[in-house]
Amino acid sequence: MTADCDIAVLGAGPAGANAAIQAATGGCSVVLLDEAAQPGGQVWRAKSTSILSAPANSESKAGDALRRAVNQSDITHHGSTRVWQIERVDDVWRLYLLQGNQTEKMTARALILATGAREFVHPIPGWTTPGVHGLAGATALFKDALILPGKNTVVAGAGPLAFFVASEIRRLGGQIAAVITPNSRSEWLRAIPAMSARPDLLARGATWVADLMTSGIPIHWRHAVTAVSGTSQVDAVHFQRVSPDWSPVDKVRTLNADSLCLGHGLIPDTQAAQLAGLELTYRAELGGWVARVAPDGITEVKNLFVCGDGAGILGAAAAVVQGRLAGLAAATGFGAQRSENLYQQLLSQHARAARFGRAATALALPRPGLNRVATPNTIICRCESLTLADIRDEIRTGATSTNAVKAGLRAGMGPCGGRYCQTAVSRLIEHTANLPEGSVAPPTPRPPLRPVPLSAMADDFNYDDLPISKPAPL
Amino acid sequence: MSTTHDIAIIGGGIMGCATALRLAEVGMRTIVLDQGDLGLGASGVNAGTLSLQIKRVKLMPYALAGHREWEAMGVAVGFKKPGGYTLAFTAREAALLQERQSLKAQAGAPIRFVSIDELRKAEPNLAPGIVAASYCPEDGYANSSLTGRYYRLRMRAADIDVRERCPATKISQTSGGFRIETPQAPVKCVRLLIAAGGWIKPLAGQLGVDLPINVRVNTASVTERMKPLFSAVIGHATGLLTMKQKTDGTVLIGGGWQGRGTPQSGRGTVTMETVIPNLALAQFALPALGSARVTRCWTGFEANVPDFYPLAGQLPGVANAFVLGCVRGGFTIGPYIGRLMGDFILGRETELSLFDPGRDFNEELQ
Ligand SMILES: Cc1cc2nc3c(=O)[nH]c(=O)nc-3n(C[C@H](O)[C@@H](O)[C@H](O)COP(=O)(O)OP(=O)(O)OC[C@H]3O[C@@H](n4cnc5c(N)ncnc54)[C@H](O)[C@@H]3O)c2cc1C
Ligand SMILES: Cc1cc2nc3c(=O)[nH]c(=O)nc-3n(C[C@H](O)[C@H](O)[C@H](O)COP(=O)(O)OP(=O)(O)OC[C@H]3O[C@@H](n4cnc5c(N)ncnc54)[C@H](O)[C@@H]3O)c2cc1C
Numbered sequence: 001m002t003a004d005c006d007i008a009v010l011g012a013g014p015a016g017a018n019a020a021i022q023a024a025t026g027g028c029s030v031v032l033l034d035e036a037a038q039p040g041g042q043v044w045r046a047k048s049t050s051i052l053s054a055p056a057n058s059e060s061k062a063g064d065a066l067r068r069a070v071n072q073s074d075i076t077h078h079g080s081t082r083v084w085q086i087e088r089v090d091d092v093w094r095l096y097l098l099q100g101n102q103t104e105k106m107t108a109r110a111l112i113l114a115t116g117a118r119e120f121v122h123p124i125p126g127w128t129t130p131g132v133h134g135l136a137g138a139t140a141l142f143k144d145a146l147i148l149p150g151k152n153t154v155v156a157g158a159g160p161l162a163f164f165v166a167s168e169i170r171r172l173g174g175q176i177a178a179v180i181t182p183n184s185r186s187e188w189l190r191a192i193p194a195m196s197a198r199p200d201l202l203a204r205g206a207t208w209v210a211d212l213m214t215s216g217i218p219i220h221w222r223h224a225v226t227a228v229s230g231t232s233q234v235d236a237v238h239f240q241r242v243s244p245d246w247s248p249v250d251k252v253r254t255l256n257a258d259s260l261c262l263g264h265g266l267i268p269d270t271q272a273a274q275l276a277g278l279e280l281t282y283r284a285e286l287g288g289w290v291a292r293v294a295p296d297g298i299t300e301v302k303n304l305f306v307c308g309d310g311a312g313i314l315g316a317a318a319a320v321v322q323g324r325l326a327g328l329a330a331a332t333g334f335g336a337q338r339s340e341n342l343y344q345q346l347l348s349q350h351a352r353a354a355r356f357g358r359a360a361t362a363l364a365l366p367r368p369g370l371n372r373v374a375t376p377n378t379i380i381c382r383c384e385s386l387t388l389a390d391i392r393d394e395i396r397t398g399a400t401s402t403n404a405v406k407a408g409l410r411a412g413m414g415p416c417g418g419r420y421c422q423t424a425v426s427r428l429i430e431h432t433a434n435l436p437e438g439s440v441a442p443p444t445p446r447p448p449l450r451p452v453p454l455s456a457m458a459d460d461f462n463y464d465d466l467p468i469s470k471p472a473p474l
Numbered sequence: 475m476s477t478t479h480d481i482a483i484i485g486g487g488i489m490g491c492a493t494a495l496r497l498a499e500v501g502m503r504t505i506v507l508d509q510g511d512l513g514l515g516a517s518g519v520n521a522g523t524l525s526l527q528i529k530r531v532k533l534m535p536y537a538l539a540g541h542r543e544w545e546a547m548g549v550a551v552g553f554k555k556p557g558g559y560t561l562a563f564t565a566r567e568a569a570l571l572q573e574r575q576s577l578k579a580q581a582g583a584p585i586r587f588v589s590i591d592e593l594r595k596a597e598p599n600l601a602p603g604i605v606a607a608s609y610c611p612e613d614g615y616a617n618s619s620l621t622g623r624y625y626r627l628r629m630r631a632a633d634i635d636v637r638e639r640c641p642a643t644k645i646s647q648t649s650g651g652f653r654i655e656t657p658q659a660p661v662k663c664v665r666l667l668i669a670a671g672g673w674i675k676p677l678a679g680q681l682g683v684d685l686p687i688n689v690r691v692n693t694a695s696v697t698e699r700m701k702p703l704f705s706a707v708i709g710h711a712t713g714l715l716t717m718k719q720k721t722d723g724t725v726l727i728g729g730g731w732q733g734r735g736t737p738q739s740g741r742g743t744v745t746m747e748t749v750i751p752n753l754a755l756a757q758f759a760l761p762a763l764g765s766a767r768v769t770r771c772w773t774g775f776e777a778n779v780p781d782f783y784p785l786a787g788q789l790p791g792v793a794n795a796f797v798l799g800c801v802r803g804g805f806t807i808g809p810y811i812g813r814l815m816g817d818f819i820l821g822r823e824t825e826l827s828l829f830d831p832g833r834d835f836n837e838e839l840q
Contacts (some may be wrong), residue, residue, distance in 0.1 A: 008632050085746055096746055143643055379511060398626050398638070404511040407518055408623035415698050415769060444741055446770040451698060454753055455764030457746075461754030463563065472730075473782045473802075474577060 003078070003092045005029040006154030007330050010083050010095075010272055013041015014316045015308025015323035016114030017066050019297070020075045022327025023112075026336030030075045031106065035450075037079040039063075039070045041308075042116055042136070043316040045143040054146050057171070058204070080196035084448035086111070086275045093276070093303070096448075103456045110303040110330045113273050114323060117266035117287070117309035120423050122370045123388070125378050126228030127262065135161050135263025139168065148174040150259025154237040156180040157263035159364030160205050165261050167208040170215070177257040178218040180239050182246045185221050185364050194359035197352040198317055224248065225262060226373050229469040234258055243319055247369030265364035266313045267423055271445040272275040273310065277301050282438030284314030287361055288423065289442055295350050296343075297326025305330050321350040332380065371431040380428065381421040383414020391425060395432045402426055412443055479635070480503045481819065482654055482663035484642045484677060487517035488805060489798045490669035491625035492812020493819070498632040500820060505661055506634060507654070509641035513622030515671045520805045521694045521728035521775040522552075522618040523716045525707055526583035526610050527560045527575060530782070532839065534581035535674045535826055536807045538677050543809035544616055549623050551616040554721065558613025558707035559593060561759060567711035568606035574711075575608040585610045598705050599762050606711075613707050614719045615726075618805060642670075651794060664821060667796045668789065672737040672775030674799045681792050685785065686835055687800060690776045691733040691742045693749055697766035699723035704760060710719050715755045725766060727756045733773035742773035778802065780835040786815055790832035797831050 005028075009020040012034035025129040027278050032039070038046035044063030047054060070077055078099070085096035093111040097104040119125060119136040133141070133149045135157040141147040148169060154177045155166040165307075166179045195202045212219060220239065226248050227238040237255045238401050240248040270280055278291035278299055297305035307326040308319035325346050332338045374380070376389035386409055399405050402412070402425055410417030411425055418425075426440040481497055483490045486508030498504050506512075524544055529537040544553050555816040560575065562568040562585050572587070579585040588609045593600065629636050637658065651664040668677045675687040700723050707718045715729040731752045735742030749771050757763045777800045779785060784802075789795040798815045814824045833839070 002711055087743075087745060394623070397623075398630065398636070399511070399623065400638070401511050403514055404638075407511075407514060407619040407621075410619070413619075413770070415767075417769065446772045447744060448768060448771070451767035451769050453764070454697060454757055454766045454768050457750055457768060458754035458757045458764070461751065461758060463758060466712070466714060466751065466755065469712065469714065471574070472528070472530075474574060 003107040003109045005031045005106070005108050005335050007031070007096055007110045007112060008033065008093065008106065009112040009114060011041065011114035011116055011308070011310070012039035012070070012077065012079070013114060013308060013319065014035065014043060014066070014115050015116070015310070015319035015326075015442055016041070016112065017070055018112060018320050018323035019112045019305070019307055019327035019330070021069055021073050022324045022329040024073045024075050026328065026331030028331045028334055028336065030135070031108065032070065032075050032077045033081050033083055034079055035082045039067050039077065042140065046139060047143065050147050059143065072285045082450050083272065084450050086272060088277065098450070098452050098456060099458050101453060103452070103459065110305065110333060111276065111329055112297065112307065112326050113276065113310060114308045115269040115272050115310040117313055118269050118419055120264045120267050120366065121262055122373070123378050123380050123424055124226060124228065124373045126230070127377050128379050128382060129228050129230045129234050130232060131230065131234035131259040132228055133259065133261050135165055135261045136266060138165055138261040140274050142168050142172060145229055146172060148172055149261055150234070150257070152177050152257050153259045153261060154180060154255055154257045155261045156239070157261070157364070158182050158265060161263060161361050161364070163205060163208040163212065166209050166217070170211065176212070176217050177237070177255050178220060179212060179351070180220045180223045180225055182222060182242050182367070191359040191363060197355035201317060201356055205394050216277045224373070225260065226252065228260055234260055243369060245369040246367040247372050264366045264370065265361070266309065267310055268310050271449055272311065273306055274445045275447060275449065276304055278304070278306070280441065283312065284365060285358055285362065285439060287365070295313065295322065295325060295347060297322060297330045298329055303333065313361045314354045315360060318350060318353035321346055327349060348381040361384060366427070368431070368437070371427060379412040380424050381414070383416050384410045386411050386461055389429070391428055392432050395429050400429055400433045400435070400440070402429065402440060405429065406443050418443055424442060424455040433450070477662070478650065479503045479661065479663040481665040481667060482652065482661050483505065483667045483669055484654070485515070485668065485670035485673070486625070486636065486638065487515045487669065487671050488513065488621055488808035488813070489668065489671070489801070489812055491629060492809045493667060493669060493798060493815045494634050495628060495632055496813045497819060498634050498815025499723065503756045504634045505663070506636050507640050507642050507656060507661065508627065508638050511622055511638050512636065513624050516774040516776055517621045517805060517808065519694070519772055520618045520692070521716055521726055522615045522805065523707055523718065523728070524615055525558050525613040525709060525716070527558060527585055527608060527613060527709060527718070528580065528713060529578065529583070531577050531581045532581055532783070533807065534578060537803060538582060539810040539826070540807040541612055544806070547616070547624065547809070550719070551620050551780040553614065553616045555612065555614035556705045557609060557611045558709060559588070559597065560608045560709040560711055561600070561656055562606040562711040563603055564605065571606055571608055573712040573812065583610060584612055597706060599760055601759055601761055603725040612788045615707055617720065619651065642677065645677065647681070647792070665712065665794045665796070667798060667815070667819065669798045671799055674775045674777060674785070676795060678789060678797060681789060681795060683789055684794060685797070685831065686779050687705055689737055690778065691735055691773050692728070692776050693731050693733045693744050693752065693771060693773050694726060694728040695749060695768055695771040696727070697752060697763070698769050700725060700766050703762050708759060710755065715752065716758060717756055717760070725763060726807050727753060729755070735773065735776045742775060744771045744773055765789055776804070781839055783839050784811065785831040786811060786828040787818065787830045788832070
């Protein structure tokens, strides 16, 4: 079967855009697809037109450079394009796309998946109150539209992202009530040797912390937010000291604030990889359930590559390099010359960036004590308004898989397709049924990857084309 | 210490679970094994239609009894009985509808033909262009997602041993009955029922019985919540469409369109080449569906034998081994035929006759 192009790349973040550029350099015809209008992904998200004059920072500069490189290449870039189904037909990949209200189909000989990560917010009492934002989600607000989460914000979470978010809020003129992180100072000190693999990134992180300290903003190390109060808007944030496994200890303290940025790390977005036929395994150090992927993006399925945070949370620096490696591997498969020098150079760059990434990810990995924070009334599944008690009761009757909980209660059957609740549900099952961490897999993903209007799926139907099938036996 | 069960049932779908409940009622020590979660095979992913209009003529008494069982199960399985319409858009379909539904009505289903006016009054959002329609007030649906949950709770209350995520990997005959290897402890039992849906063939094969089973890969799709658009179960004269809007507002669309895969290679996958015409037909019948967003499309395995009647009885040539499956409309009929199967295993007379798995599948069924 002939294909529309050699290589389709899903995701135009640091990983996917670099994969596409690298593959196009090798002479392949490349189509780059992303639901965002412009390349950049999460970390280098393009500004919306209303804020084009906003001051540049290192993210916006890197993003602009990436967008220029894509524009100057031979890549066909389709922005504002959602990929909602992936099928293998004979020896090509067939992708179903949604553009506006229209479905389009395209085929490619090879497929590179660079779908990135999504954020995990572990449910705590009050986390659905308006004014609570995901930590990573908040960065999207700044980058896209320079919107601040509130007038007086508590920033809470593990790993470097909390400090980045706090310093961005300050840079944009917002006020921080406090930074609360379950990591201790000594955990950070212990991470420094590994993070020195990328001294530039380490130095950037240090300036965020230094900025907060010199401006007198309280940083509560080894503390965690354990509840939020407020009805139509956050009015107070409650926090406690935590033990090394992040179990709350000691008395509850309270901060007045109108907003909270809260996050518990990132999770590889693997649904596209699963639709393409890859099995997942649990790799805590990579952020959870991931496909088996080599450093150069090669997977167990022929002509299928995965790169970037979607293959494991190693951060933007590693995503750039793994993207290039995957682009190189895919192009080599179609006869492009591979410079052994470049290949080796990229592999060692990736190893360095990955070392930094793993250290940052390790700080942010949710620990078991988090399971002690939610109360029976805490909402776990927002789409279906299911509480901890609802789900725990179901588990106790014997529903000890995510598929069983989903079937019995609809947790994960709502519009989000389980993207927001399934990690919490897996963890809850493990905790309640006394199963080891990483033993409860996410539910089987079903297409479409994003909800698609039925009219867009069903267009150009001709009643006379209905197959005249043999009627069912009488 | 290992115990011997009176019966082991391989397969925790609707067939296995319904049989287990019957056997446990009379005190049999029963164990149910499922390779996955209870009720998440065909029984947990089917379209949930309880419709006499799509049942085979000879199975009508079983389907009527099945409807009574579902009605009694009630809210715990999301049972609803809004009635059902089957639509014809062409003269050919109208003739097909007339012929087929008349035979089903003669077999005892309260099916009648309705005027287009009556249909429009009941379901104003249906498309123009319908030329004929039949109606059955007994038609309805249940929520198949709740099958596992429902039977898990009932089997727990009945003290039935249930092992989930525990595949039977090898079956052998012993002096006292059977021994079943599993990744956990082996199971010893006096009697054995194979109720493994699309997976029956290889299991029966282990006992030396070759059953001529084919497996179909049916697909279904669901939309997000919508404002009320229609209330009855809607079918199409060709059988290529069934749809219903649940009380939560989601619309479930099926029609026997085929996906890809085999029971031996995972869960099966949908292909848009068949899902798209299925959805297009749904929109053709009910144009307002066009604005609904589709959230999930999936597949399930449905087994059948060449005469499309059930396998329900003794496994040919193997004493104390039984098989139950390949029931067309098995979700509807399952709770009832499972009870009959229980009676058969207990050596009792069954209320309606069963379907000998040793029959000649090319002969007309008597
Ligand atoms: C909300 C959020 C904010 C983040 N902010 C930062 C930050 O400020 N700084 C930082 O260092 N790290 C941040 N990260 C971490 C981030 O994962 C980076 O490490 C980096 O962006 C990873 O690059 P990537 O190319 O692997 O994925 P991404 O940059 O996430 O790119 C993936 C792209 O795939 C597209 N995509 C996915 N699925 C589909 C589909 N089905 N159809 C069409 N398009 C699709 C997405 O639109 C996205 O543009 C953030 C993560 C998240 C989730
Ligand atoms: C998409 C779809 C739509 C349908 N729509 C309708 C409808 O609207 N109305 C209707 O009446 N019928 C419908 N049907 C048919 C109906 O779902 C089936 O007839 C019925 O559910 C079959 O039940 P079962 O118990 O035989 O099989 P299943 O429910 O498949 O159960 C078999 C069980 O055996 C287990 N198993 C298999 N091998 C092993 C092993 N080695 N060890 C342990 N366990 C094992 C499996 O995990 C499975 O749970 C539909 C079917 C499908 C697939």
